Amino acid sequence: MSRDHVLHKVRTALGRSAGQALEPVPEAGIEIPEVFIEARIDQFCEAFEALNGKTYRAASLAEARATVESILAGRTAIASNAPLLTEIGITTLPKVQSGLADRLDLREACSTAGAGITSADYVLADTGTLVMFSSTEEARMISLLPPAHIAVVRRERFLTGLDELLTREPIPSNRSSSMVLITGPSRTADIEQILVRGVHGPGEIHAVVL
């Protein structure tokens, strides 16, 4: 059997035997700076805009709804099942479809919609990153197939960066089959190292901070 064959070869190469104790494990290099929420949001907005993302601040649910409506500017959209989006009233905006639970229906809807609207589980301030776990509330395709992605996030969701995320979620697989970090619009530089946005994923990305 290949499994045993390969493991045996590995052990022989290393001079180890099956079940041999592990050498002392080096500590993980985790370092979390102290940054106040307000400063985190500023930092996020700066990093996100530097990547050609757009950021907006909304003081109330009503303002968030109006912001999303103006970003859509009449385009069709598909919204995720995140309770926050219902609470804000985004699911009742004109031309916004929501509540899809079937994989194929959802894929079909996402491939024709003008924009995908989601929330995010966390936001990383220093790199301008949205963190999304796949779940009943958030499908993988909504932030991926439409040409524009709009994320609405509460301010409590802002973490300082990757180190804090991995401290909060040391085993991300305990929570979902997929955790995706999104840092800016889809891009490529494969031809002559020239930057082009929106190659396979959304070329346009917006973050509305609540």
Add this chain to the structure above:
Amino acid sequence: MNPLPAEKINKTLSNSGLQLAIYESTGRLMEKRRKALASPLAADFETWREQANRIKRHTIENLDHYLEQLEQNLTRNGGKLVWARDATEAADFILNLAKENNAFRIVKSKSMTTEEIDLNERLENHQLEVVETDLGEYIIQLARERPYHIVAPALHKTRYEVADLFTEKLGVEREVVIEKQTMIARARLREKFLSADIGITGANFLIADSGAVVIVENEGNARLSSSAPRIQIAVAGMEKLIPRAQDLATFLKVLGRSATGQPLTVYTSFLSGPRRAGEIDGPEQFYLVLVDNGRTRVLADRDKRQSLYCIRCGACLNHCPVYRKIGGHNYPWVYSGPIGAIISPQFHGVTEDPWLPYASSLCGACGEVCPVKIEIPKILLALREDVTKAKKREGGGGLERLAFRAWAFLMRHPKLFEIAGMAAPALISDGGGRWIRSLPRPLHVGPIARWLSQRDLPPPAERSFRQLWRARRRRS
């Protein structure tokens, strides 16, 4: 034993368009890295490199432990780990799986490991459609070429060549605007993503404590390949392991910056099995094909096994004066540049391409930029030693040994050495005090001719060191 492909290399060197493309693209990548490292966010870069090296060393030294842990956790997540001794086993598994599931169309995201095992060709031989979806990979698949660079596979293609290629292969009108070329590819590939049965991806990291595969990318094609089709297969070399998800805090920080100067790439996917109850989308089946294909051979060499720490950022290629001249297609295997020069001989044996460890000026740039601190120059030297030993075993290398013996003899006989030193200027025509290209014609033979074809000699000094020394002693 393959000789140095001198003719092929000369062709690259004399193609001025290609020279410019390589020089500019690697130059841009170097500049992006330099800028990213100058940012205050990367002030701890050296500490991260140390940490990355420490973690990789620990993982590789205890690889069997982490392999078993990975398998356990991946299985618990509902995925399946498939062990492949070599390319054939990896391809056979995928072929059988495709057959069982009536699968015909496969979308692929960029993976050097699948290039290494010639997976596309093997699958295509069995009437499967395999579509590369990374823009650069798509271009070289259309051109039927191998990747030119670990990170930027189509680095050598100009927009004009891409325009010709798209016209020829896709039947579209000639388009030279890069943005529009990209949109042509997007539309073509979108159809493929939505109709594919299987998605094949690589893996940048395998996480033992989570049973997960981590993929970094900028385009979104790896997300699509892993999430749109009903079957996902990740193919990875077993050296991609790291112990904990928390170690990503170090590795993601060094990888993006070293490769393309990004603090984080656009997408980082942390995937750990098929979609779970309640999740709306994602694959129904999830496989990780773990490839040996020679890695255990590399592992057996205590000093050189650090070659397996590589995270495929491509920084050593961009900074290598040799890669920047000869490009990616003159190296014998899919891995080019300094990292290719150290891993290819270890996978295939040093006698296969004995010239390879010498394809370096030993300037040390590769070692300086390596984010996991692989001592590439040191390994190159060790491999040269192996080549010499192997040649000796086979009774070769006679001319070189003779030359060194002559040199040693001269060094031990000061009088003779001096006479030889005085004879040299007489033998060599001086280029009017400038550097000279020519030894006297009769000496233009064999290795000397090859050496001179790319190099010059400084004119001999008018007076030797010994003469100067004697004059000085006389004066005092």
